[in-house]
Amino acid sequence: xxxxxxxxxxxxxxxxxxVRRDAAGRAIDRTIFLGDIVGYGADPGACVDIVRDACAAGxxxxxxNHDEAVxxxxxxxxxxxxxxxxxxxxxxxxxxxxxxAGLPLSITDESRLxxxxxxxxxxxFPYVHGLHEARDSLMATDAKLAVVGHVHAPAxxxxxxxxxVMGFVPxxxxxxxxxxxxxxxxVMGAVGQPRDGNPAAAYxxxxxATNEMTFARVPYDIERxxxxxxxxxxxxxxxxxxxxxx
Amino acid sequence: MAKMDLAPGTVLDGFTIxxxxxxxxxAIFYDVTHPDHAIPMLMKVPILREGEDPATIxxxxxxxxxLPRLSGxxxxxxxxxxxxxxxxYLVYERVPGDTLYKRLDTLPLPPLEVAAIAAKVAxxxxxLHGQHVIHLDIKPSNIILRDPDGEAVLIDYGxxxxxxxxxxxxxxxRLPYGTAPYMAPEQxxxxxxxxxxxxxxxxxxxxxxxxxxxxxxxxxRLKGLQRRVWWDPVPPRRLQPAIPPWLQxxxxxxxxxxxxxxxxxxxxxxxxxxxPEQVTLTPRASKLERDPWGMRMKRRFNPDSFRPDRxxxxxxxxxxxxxxxxxAAIDLSDSHRDLTDAVRVTVARILAxxxxxxxxxxxxQKINLITxxxxxxxxxxxxxxxxxxxxKDWARTLNIAEDRVTCHVLEAVDAGGAILxxxxxxxxxxxxxxxxxxxxxxxxxxxxxxxxxxKAPCTVTVVRKxxxxxxxxxxxxxxx
Numbered sequence: 001x002x003x004x005x006x007x008x009x010x011x012x013x014x015x016x017x018x019v020r021r022d023a024a025g026r027a028i029d030r031t032i033f034l035g036d037i038v039g040y041g042a043d044p045g046a047c048v049d050i051v052r053d054a055c056a057a058g059x060x061x062x063x064x065n066h067d068e069a070v071x072x073x074x075x076x077x078x079x080x081x082x083x084x085x086x087x088x089x090x091x092x093x094x095x096x097x098x099x100x101a102g103l104p105l106s107i108t109d110e111s112r113l114x115x116x117x118x119x120x121x122x123x124x125f126p127y128v129h130g131l132h133e134a135r136d137s138l139m140a141t142d143a144k145l146a147v148v149g150h151v152h153a154p155a156x157x158x159x160x161x162x163x164x165v166m167g168f169v170p171x172x173x174x175x176x177x178x179x180x181x182x183x184x185x186x187v188m189g190a191v192g193q194p195r196d197g198n199p200a201a202a203y204x205x206x207x208x209a210t211n212e213m214t215f216a217r218v219p220y221d222i223e224r225x226x227x228x229x230x231x232x233x234x235x236x237x238x239x240x241x242x243x244x245x246x
Numbered sequence: 247m248a249k250m251d252l253a254p255g256t257v258l259d260g261f262t263i264x265x266x267x268x269x270x271x272x273a274i275f276y277d278v279t280h281p282d283h284a285i286p287m288l289m290k291v292p293i294l295r296e297g298e299d300p301a302t303i304x305x306x307x308x309x310x311x312x313l314p315r316l317s318g319x320x321x322x323x324x325x326x327x328x329x330x331x332x333x334x335y336l337v338y339e340r341v342p343g344d345t346l347y348k349r350l351d352t353l354p355l356p357p358l359e360v361a362a363i364a365a366k367v368a369x370x371x372x373x374l375h376g377q378h379v380i381h382l383d384i385k386p387s388n389i390i391l392r393d394p395d396g397e398a399v400l401i402d403y404g405x406x407x408x409x410x411x412x413x414x415x416x417x418x419x420r421l422p423y424g425t426a427p428y429m430a431p432e433q434x435x436x437x438x439x440x441x442x443x444x445x446x447x448x449x450x451x452x453x454x455x456x457x458x459x460x461x462x463x464x465x466x467r468l469k470g471l472q473r474r475v476w477w478d479p480v481p482p483r484r485l486q487p488a489i490p491p492w493l494q495x496x497x498x499x500x501x502x503x504x505x506x507x508x509x510x511x512x513x514x515x516x517x518x519x520x521x522p523e524q525v526t527l528t529p530r531a532s533k534l535e536r537d538p539w540g541m542r543m544k545r546r547f548n549p550d551s552f553r554p555d556r557x558x559x560x561x562x563x564x565x566x567x568x569x570x571x572x573x574a575a576i577d578l579s580d581s582h583r584d585l586t587d588a589v590r591v592t593v594a595r596i597l598a599x600x601x602x603x604x605x606x607x608x609x610x611q612k613i614n615l616i617t618x619x620x621x622x623x624x625x626x627x628x629x630x631x632x633x634x635x636x637x638k639d640w641a642r643t644l645n646i647a648e649d650r651v652t653c654h655v656l657e658a659v660d661a662g663g664a665i666l667x668x669x670x671x672x673x674x675x676x677x678x679x680x681x682x683x684x685x686x687x688x689x690x691x692x693x694x695x696x697x698x699x700x701k702a703p704c705t706v707t708v709v710r711k712x713x714x715x716x717x718x719x720x721x722x723x724x725x726x
Contacts, residue, residue, distance in 0.1 A: 166412065166413075166414070168412035168413075176411055179307045179414065
């Protein structure tokens with residue numbers, strides 16, 4: 001089975017559609033949406049609808065911190081993120097908000113764990129920025145493979161039986177065999193707001209038969225997505241950063 | 247993990263276990279057969295004992311990751327692997343031929359034979375580096391000369407580094423892993439991402455095979471390993487006077503403590519080994535004594551200039567791309583002077599951006615099949631030598647270091663075929679040649695360019711003069 005992992009769509013419809021077109025050519029059997037469907041971008045409603053329809057057809061969806069913040073009584077965000085979420089709150093329908101509120105914090109799938117931010121303290125959404133946090137995350141689960149998003153930059157961590165953790169920045173479109181002698185934490189880049197210096201939309205594909213993880217990048221119509229954010233009156237930084245991927 | 251009893255006759259995933267071919271410290275090798283695979287095959291099974299060195303497991307994990315990605319003539323063909331959950335194994339082609347380990351009893355070997363073997367190994371290394379892998383354990387027992395063509399095949403990828411995959415070995419162990427006599431200084435200091443580490447190991451092999459002595463001995467402790475950063479070996483010609491100076495130049499360049507002072511790529515090393523007359527000789531080619539005591543102490547107590555800087559280690563692919571072998575194919579006849587000038591401008595632009603690139607200037611001297619010995623002109627000067635002089639003059643104005651340029655006059659009936667042969671046998675990366683735009687001349691010159699563009703296994707740049715120049719040249723041909 002080939003599983004596609006889409007994290008941090010952030011209401012970027014152009015990026016989401018480009019990734020779905022790319023995935024359509026890669027014989028994907030199942031899709032997991034790793035959270036943060038909304039926030040930052042100008043198309044939250046359309047993106048939620050796409051994810052909701054996919055979940056109704058068998059895909060898995062997870063709750064991200066931006067999705068949770070749509071419900072004003074729950075998780076609070078800062079600065080531009082809060083400005084965007086207030087705008088988002090006003091444009092989403094009650095049905096769309098209800099779908100987001102119903103998303104789970106984690107999904108366990110055979111020996112794999114999917115969660116938005118980290119296997120450790122998943123409800124407080126910590127960032128896996130390096131070896132230290134990766135180790136915390138891997139220690140909090142016994143899954144052979146944990147897949148997360150949230151940091152907007154792809155990375156792959158692995159831990160030996162003796163508890164040593166090492167990290168690796170994946171090369172685009174190079175399938176990486178995940179040795180069964182160790183446990184793995186795959187951090188997906190963002191579909192809708194990459195921050196690793198490459199503005200192309202990021203997602204990942206895991207093949208359960210070959211036990212290989214592939215990190216893919218898809219160019220999309222950035223100018224269009226940026227123009228919509230600008231037209232919506234959201235903070236300038238949110239459209240400016242799309243073209244630099246920072 | 248469960249360990250199965252692999253007695254002869256056992257069937258594992260369709261492979262029937264045969265006799266034990268070799269039992270090493272880390273693995274056992276069995277002959278195996280499979281109804282779907284007709285070729286001779288080996289099954290490598292790691293020896294996993296309680297309290298076993300964890301490097302055995304990690305090395306086997308690495309080899310299971312890397313070998314399936316490799317292909318071509320210089321690696322054993324991968325067939326299958328077995329997971330650690332049940333029985334870890336790797337099945338690959340049993341390469342016909344002996345490893346160089348079998349030669350150890352016959353050392354020293356004649357220098358030219360060692361150079362020929364080393365050229366084959368360097369060619370194999372360049373192929374491996376081009377597949378994003380640094381071997382990091384080049385030594386006689388990991389090199390097979392394949393029967394019957396004698397090509398080098400590199401085996402055992404347990405210590406290797408694949409630049410596109412996570413390095414399970416890196417930072418896992420406090421001590422450097424490798425084979426003590428062959429390990430490059432940067433490997434001793436934990437750097438696993440420099441392809442020139444493999445050139446150092448090949449330099450050790452050449453030194454050992456020509457003299458019968460290992461240049462740095464076989465140290466068993468870290469301190470002893472680190473000594474190779476400042477302790478230069480006795481020049482091999484001192485031990486074996488039959489070694490020609492050009493070969494000592496190559497061997498000592500490979501053994502330079504700082505990888506930046508070795509050949510930029512394995513292809514450039516292979517080029518030197520197969521073109522001895524073109525090797526630029528420095529004082530080290532003829533030296534018979536080790537460096538003076540003071541110089542060694544200076545290195546010992548100021549190792550920074552010799553110890554590679556981890557941050558400055560370039561990625562493998564970037565390194566290979568930055569050090570191409572470029573061929574300029576030059577037509578020396580007067581009527582094409584403008585065109586050869588235009589070729590020079592293009593070559594200069596390419597070399598300006600690539601300080602490690604190497605340029606080979608080629609000219610083809612057509613020979614007549616019927617009177618093949620008619621190669622002296624009336625003055626008794628060889629046309630060959632005249633052309634070589636003219637090629638060197640063409641290259642002179644490029645103003646690049648002498649050791650980056652070589653000139654070659656190929657004698658052949660067919661110019662295109664000769665250039666293509668040269669390109670293939672020297673793993674050339676880029677060919678630059680001129681072609682005329684005039685219809686009349688294209689029939690003569692253009693056919694060579696077309697053939698090379700169609701058949702060369704590398705980038706080809708075809709240079710043309712500006713239209714104005716071309717019209718002038720065509721007119722002058724008319725007048726002549």
